[in-house]
Amino acid sequence: MKKILNAKIISNKKVSGEYRKIVLNAPSIAKTAVPGQFVTLKLGSGxxxxxxxxxxxxxxxPPVIELLYKVRGVGTELLAKYNEKDTLEILGPLGNGFKTDGSFSTAILVGGGYGIAPLLALHDRLKKLDKKIITIIGAKSKTLVNKEGFTGALIATEDGSDGIKGLVTKILSSTCCNLSTDSVIFACGPDKMLKAVSEAGRLHNIPCQISMENLMACGVGVCLSCVCAVKQGLKTENKRVCVDGPVFDAEEIIWQI
Ligand SMILES: Cc1cc2nc3c(=O)[nH]c(=O)nc-3n(C[C@H](O)[C@H](O)[C@H](O)COP(=O)(O)OP(=O)(O)OC[C@H]3O[C@@H](n4cnc5c(N)ncnc54)[C@H](O)[C@@H]3O)c2cc1C
Ligand code: FES
Structure with missing residues (x-):
């Protein structure tokens, strides 16, 4: 159940490259959250x-949650200025999260840029479930790769500054060729990457769950600013990424790109 709370900040530091990590004491959220869910942050005082x-x-x-972020604009600039022992108003856990209850043996995690963020919680969960995990991280360049917590991650950067030069799908395609269909792909990142990952999954007959990061206003299903088009039988329907997602079965999505 979602809760609003004033979470005490345990730390808020630069981690690797352009990323920062904020650690929050949020017992009621940490207790019920599942990998793939998100929180919304009230930033600043006005x-x-x-x-x-x-x-x-x-x-x-529990009782702690961690968020990984990249400073992009007014909100994240403010977030980076919060100090240890300050409090931050957060609402969560929101959204549906990844489904991990299937009988698959291998999980392929694909993260693009800060899309790697929800995949660490998922990685921890899958480890507990004793699944084989293959992690593929993609980014424009080395400073946007965050591999902390992922053992043996395969890396692709567009400029070749870390791992292979190219897109994650280059690694994903060769990985999929060597896997049985007893696998599931879990991906989060920009739409272009998610579309390409979904196509690779379809080609190799591997089911794929994707976490979308559409722009959001309310985050709780009221404003409809976050909708994406999905297939509903022969019809098309709009679903709200904040409450019906952010995780969707890749086969449902009607890509607009
Ligand atoms: C479900 C969800 C989970 C997210 N998880 C993370 C995370 O774990 N770590 C993280 O760093 N960011 C994450 N984001 C994106 C994060 O919310 C935005 O980066 C943040 O809102 C930017 O706020 P800002 O005020 O700093 O930037 P703004 O000043 O609002 O915008 C700066 C730039 O970022 C672009 N932008 C803002 N939001 C998004 C978005 N959702 N997708 C693409 N571009 C965007 C704007 O169009 C603009 O160009 C997530 C977004 C969603 C919807
Ligand atoms: S952000 Fe308002 S409905 Fe999804």
């Missing part, structure tokens, strides 16, 4: 920014 900012839950370690 009306700027007016909207809460969504962030995936990176690690769930």
């Amino acid at each position: 009306n700027v920014p007016f909207l809460r900012r969504p962030m995936s839950i990176h690690k769930i370690k």
Whole structure:
């Protein structure tokens, strides 16, 4: 059940490359959160920014949750200025999360840029379930790769500054060729990457769950700013990424790109 709470900040530091990690004492959220869910943050003391900012839950370690973020604009600039012992108003856990209850043996995690954020909590969960895990991380360049917590991650960067030069799908395609269909792909990142990952999954007959990061205003299903088009039988329907997602079966999505 979602809760609003003033979470005490345990730390808020630069981790690797352009990423920062904020560790929050949030017992009621940490207790019920599942990998793939997110929280929204009320940043600053006034009306700027007016909207809460969504962030995936990176690690769930009750009573603590961790968020991994990259400074992009007004909200995340403010977030980086919070100090240890300050409090931050957060709402969560929100959204549906990844489904991990299937009978698959191998999980392929594919993260693009800060899309790697929800995949660490998932990685921890899958480890507990004794699944074989293959992690593939993609980014524009080395400073946007965060591999902390992932053992033996395979890396692809567009400029070749870390791992192979190219897109994650280059690694994914060769990985899929060597796997049985007893596998599941879990992906989070930009839409272009998610579309390409979904196509690779379809080609190799491997089911694929994707976590979408559409722009959000309310985060709780009211404003319809986050909708994406999905197949509903022969019809098309709009679903709200904040409450019906952010995780969808890749086969459902009607890509607009
Ligand atoms: C479900 C969900 C989970 C997310 N998880 C994370 C996370 O774990 N770590 C993280 O760093 N970020 C995450 N984001 C994105 C994060 O919410 C935005 O980066 C943040 O809102 C930017 O706020 P800002 O005020 O700093 O930037 P703004 O000043 O609002 O915007 C700066 C730039 O970022 C772009 N932008 C803002 N939101 C998004 C978005 N959702 N997708 C693509 N571009 C965007 C804007 O168009 C603009 O160009 C997530 C978004 C969603 C919807
Ligand atoms: S963000 Fe308002 S309905 Fe999804």
